[in-house]
Amino acid sequence: MQPEAYTNKRFFELEKKNLTKNNWFYACSSLEIAKENDYVLKNIMGWPIVIQRFKSGIKAFVNICSHRGSPIRIKDAGNGIMKCPYHGWIYDHNGAPIGIPNCEKMFGVKKDKLKKRKLAQLKVSKIGIFIFVNFGKKPSPLNNYLGNFSSILENLNESKFQIEKRFKHELNTNWKLSVENSLDEYHIVSIHPQTFGSRGFLKESFYEYSSTKKNSGLFYHPNVEKKGRESYFGEISRKKDFENDSYSILYIFPNFQLISLLNTILVAQTFNPNSEKLTIQENVYFSSKKRHKKSDSTIANQGIKYLETIFHEDVGINNHLQNNIANLKYKPLLGKQEFRIKGFQKNYSRSIK
Numbered sequence: 001m002q003p004e005a006y007t008n009k010r011f012f013e014l015e016k017k018n019l020t021k022n023n024w025f026y027a028c029s030s031l032e033i034a035k036e037n038d039y040v041l042k043n044i045m046g047w048p049i050v051i052q053r054f055k056s057g058i059k060a061f062v063n064i065c066s067h068r069g070s071p072i073r074i075k076d077a078g079n080g081i082m083k084c085p086y087h088g089w090i091y092d093h094n095g096a097p098i099g100i101p102n103c104e105k106m107f108g109v110k111k112d113k114l115k116k117r118k119l120a121q122l123k124v125s126k127i128g129i130f131i132f133v134n135f136g137k138k139p140s141p142l143n144n145y146l147g148n149f150s151s152i153l154e155n156l157n158e159s160k161f162q163i164e165k166r167f168k169h170e171l172n173t174n175w176k177l178s179v180e181n182s183l184d185e186y187h188i189v190s191i192h193p194q195t196f197g198s199r200g201f202l203k204e205s206f207y208e209y210s211s212t213k214k215n216s217g218l219f220y221h222p223n224v225e226k227k228g229r230e231s232y233f234g235e236i237s238r239k240k241d242f243e244n245d246s247y248s249i250l251y252i253f254p255n256f257q258l259i260s261l262l263n264t265i266l267v268a269q270t271f272n273p274n275s276e277k278l279t280i281q282e283n284v285y286f287s288s289k290k291r292h293k294k295s296d297s298t299i300a301n302q303g304i305k306y307l308e309t310i311f312h313e314d315v316g317i318n319n320h321l322q323n324n325i326a327n328l329k330y331k332p333l334l335g336k337q338e339f340r341i342k343g344f345q346k347n348y349s350r351s352i353k
Contacts (some may be wrong), residue, residue: 001345002072006174006325011352012276016046018352019254020135023214024145024228026256026270027051027060029129029284031163037080043272043280044133045255049122051131052082054093060133061095062120072119072160095119100279128156129286130258130268147212147343149250153258161266161286164300167308169281171315175255175273176348178281181258181314181321182269183344184335185218191317195310196247202337209340213345214253221246251340254349277322284310 005011027041028051039052041063048063051071061082063071070086077140082091089098095118103111123134132142143150171178181187185207188197200221209219218326224246245330250258257269258268266286271279287300334342 001147001176003325003328003351005348006177006322007276009276010047012273014352015273019348020045021351022134022136022253023140023254023351024125024132024134024139024142025254026268027124027131027133028250029163029268029286030058030126031129031161031286032077032284033058035079037136038077039073039079039082040077041075043233046273047135049142050082050132051124051133055320057091057129058126059095060122060124061091062202064120065089066097066119071120093117095121095153128153129158129161130156144327146252147214147215148210149212149215149217149252156266159353160289162289163303164265164287165282166282169283169311169315170274171279171281171318172277173279173315173318174276175271175279175322175326176344177278177318177325178314179255179344180341181318183216183251183338183340186335187317191313192310195306195313198213208220211340211343214343216251216326216343218249218340219246220248227325229324249268253344254351259307261303261307264299265307267304281311283308291343 025044027042027044027049031036032040033051033053036053036055039050042051043339048071049060050063051058051060061072063073065072065084065086067084067087067089070084072082072084072091074085083089084091088099089097089102092098096115097117098111098115100111100114103109103201107114123139124134125132127142127146127150130328134142139145146153153234158220185202191197204221205225206222207218210214210217225237242263247262248260252258255271257267259267259269261267263299264287268284268286272282285300285304287297
């Protein structure tokens, strides 16, 4: 991928326009909008998106009032009807303006005439506790998009999980560098010597990769050699048990990861660009409802601390990469534990054309 893709605003605009056409994007969990009129405001590929639970179901809209462009939601999360804070326009569950103050006097028409000024709406699909959105008019079903990973996500439902913590980080780097770093296991010894890389490089007999559609996974069992065993992914799929004694990562193109850490914690991670050089990384941590003892809570918090340490260790090197990326002399060389980056770059290049 050419260096300009990480630094040039033209690519950021191309991503907003073309990358969003045919891909599904993770938005939030159903646990974040559990009650009627609960909403969250998310940045998805540079677009401000409101996801809200209505009586009729979960809907997603671009957070831009159809009157004069004010944001409708200001807070990151809350509960209430969709009402623009600027002039008080109220929208219904279909994104149509149904409450326009002093409509006839101000605009010379009855409010029904302005119902066609609907908010831009996205397609929504839910699997397990995970809510995805799609900007396209006729997207392929989410199950097809997820491929073999769909059965794993489907089994991670509301009856099993609760939210523990959430963190939002601003990164001074292009979102694609953050994604590529997350697909790279080769760096763990240098960057994470006290955490993920404390045992040295991953040994082939203890891990495996899996690919499906545009997505990929890493399944690592630090204490169980896979030799003579069923494949890790096959075992997880058969048992529908993503929460197990492994370090497992499902990467869903283009910018979502689901990480399970040694049966202690589950984290939904997204990398969304605010600009060509600014990324919002959000980590939402879930724990099992079965774990209600004080000792279980302590273990979960240790898992969160471990993963946040890893994520912070990555931030520094990614900032340095961002500073150097425009001055590369050689084409990047991808090794055995970096090959998933090649898949990401291939899918990215196809998607922005």
